[in-house]
Amino acid sequence: MQDVLKKLKEILLEEDRKSQDRINKKVAELQDEIEGIRQDQDLKPVIKKTVRTELQESKDSLIEAIYPLMGKLIRKFIQIEFEKLSENVDKQLDRTFSLQNIKKQFIALWEGVSHKDLIIKELIPPVVEEVFVISQESGILYGKYSHKNTIDQDIIAGMLTAIKSFIEDAFQQKTGSLDMIEYGTFKIIIQNSYKFYLAAIVSGSVNSKFKSQLMEHLELFAEQHLTKSLDELTETEISGNLKPYFDQFNATSK
Amino acid sequence: MGKTSLVRRFVFQEFSDEYLTTLGVRIDKKVVELGDYTVNMILWDIAGEVAQTKVPVSYYLGAHGVIYVFDVQRPSSFENIKADLDYIQSKLFDAPICVIGNKKDLISEGELQKLSEQLPVEVSFFTSAKTGENVELMFAQIAQRMLNT
Numbered sequence: 001m002q003d004v005l006k007k008l009k010e011i012l013l014e015e016d017r018k019s020q021d022r023i024n025k026k027v028a029e030l031q032d033e034i035e036g037i038r039q040d041q042d043l044k045p046v047i048k049k050t051v052r053t054e055l056q057e058s059k060d061s062l063i064e065a066i067y068p069l070m071g072k073l074i075r076k077f078i079q080i081e082f083e084k085l086s087e088n089v090d091k092q093l094d095r096t097f098s099l100q101n102i103k104k105q106f107i108a109l110w111e112g113v114s115h116k117d118l119i120i121k122e123l124i125p126p127v128v129e130e131v132f133v134i135s136q137e138s139g140i141l142y143g144k145y146s147h148k149n150t151i152d153q154d155i156i157a158g159m160l161t162a163i164k165s166f167i168e169d170a171f172q173q174k175t176g177s178l179d180m181i182e183y184g185t186f187k188i189i190i191q192n193s194y195k196f197y198l199a200a201i202v203s204g205s206v207n208s209k210f211k212s213q214l215m216e217h218l219e220l221f222a223e224q225h226l227t228k229s230l231d232e233l234t235e236t237e238i239s240g241n242l243k244p245y246f247d248q249f250n251a252t253s254k
Numbered sequence: 255m256g257k258t259s260l261v262r263r264f265v266f267q268e269f270s271d272e273y274l275t276t277l278g279v280r281i282d283k284k285v286v287e288l289g290d291y292t293v294n295m296i297l298w299d300i301a302g303e304v305a306q307t308k309v310p311v312s313y314y315l316g317a318h319g320v321i322y323v324f325d326v327q328r329p330s331s332f333e334n335i336k337a338d339l340d341y342i343q344s345k346l347f348d349a350p351i352c353v354i355g356n357k358k359d360l361i362s363e364g365e366l367q368k369l370s371e372q373l374p375v376e377v378s379f380f381t382s383a384k385t386g387e388n389v390e391l392m393f394a395q396i397a398q399r400m401l402n403t
Contacts, residue, residue, distance in 0.1 A: 137316025158281035158296045165312035166277050
């Protein structure tokens with residue numbers, strides 16, 4: 001009887017048993033998968049540490065791997081700069097005992113300018129790039145001398161006047177005035193006269209002697225060409241006078 | 255008051271508004287054609303919100319004309335208008351002054367009329383920098399008055 005019951009049980013539950021086996025199998029697979037992921041996460045810090053250690057130990061190899069790319073660039077740059085320096089040193093060495101150099105040393109002693117300044121001036125000569133003649137009070141541009149087209153020169157003249165007024169007001173010195181602004185490789189040298197001020201924009205190396213000469217030149221220009229009343233002066237006339245005056249100055253100051 | 259907005263829409267602008275907060279002024283340029291004449295106006299846009307006596311005197315000197323701008327919606331911008339104009343005239347005897355009520359697009363014609371009657375000075379124009387109304391006319395008038403001086 002029991003055997004019969006057992007047999008019946010097996011027949012009735014066969015489908016369920018098969019279904020259960022499938023489910024068990026699936027669960028086991030999922031468990032394996034989860035276990036695998038967990039093991040990966042356990043490995044993460046280990047891998048990190050290993051990579052860090054390897055990097056530290058293989059610094060030289062890494063640099064050697066990158067260096068061919070960066071190294072070429074750096075080497076090229078150093079080479080070019082060294083060649084330039086070498087050329088300049090050669091030139092100076094050639095001149096050291098030349099008459100020209102001895103003459104320069106005397107000039108430096110006589111004028112109170114250092115020999116080094118004279119040499120630098122030769123290597124990067126100062127050039128007057130632009131000159132503006134600007135009304136002291138209104139900031140209106142009355143004349144210009146320029147090698148190139150910068151942004152609107154009327155507006156530059158106005159802003160220079162605003163900056164000049166701002167600084168002179170801020171320091172409230174009745175006897176002082178702004179006479180130079182430095183910007184990058186340019187210097188803006190300002191010479192005041194009665195109704196106008198003249199602003200010269202200079203590139204290159206500007207030593208104290210050059211600055212002094214330029215300011216004298218600007219003052220002389222004002223005395224010779226800016227004494228008429230404001231109504232009588234025209235931009236065409238002033239600009240026309242500026243050109244030959246400063247073309248000559250640039251030619252003689254080299 | 256909208257001075258910079260008035261300037262910004264209708265002039266050649268090269269420098270940013272930051273100059274106003276650092277130097278207290280920004281320079282702009284406006285070209286006006288008046289018959290046979292081309293008038294190049296260099297505009298000194300002076301930072302507002304202060305009494306005129308606080309503006310560096312050197313910013314006034316040499317000006318050939320003045321555009322004084324107030325905000326029609328803000329009484330604080332025109333409550334000292336007479337004193338401000340008297341001060342400016344004491345520095346610039348011969349310079350013509352254009353008094354401008356800006357932002358007219360924000361109030362009605364009736365309110366504008368009322369404001370105009372209440373003010374102790376004559377308003378040259380009511381303008382709107384937003385719509386452009388009367389702005390070109392304003393620049394043309396000040397240019398003409400400067401030419402006549």
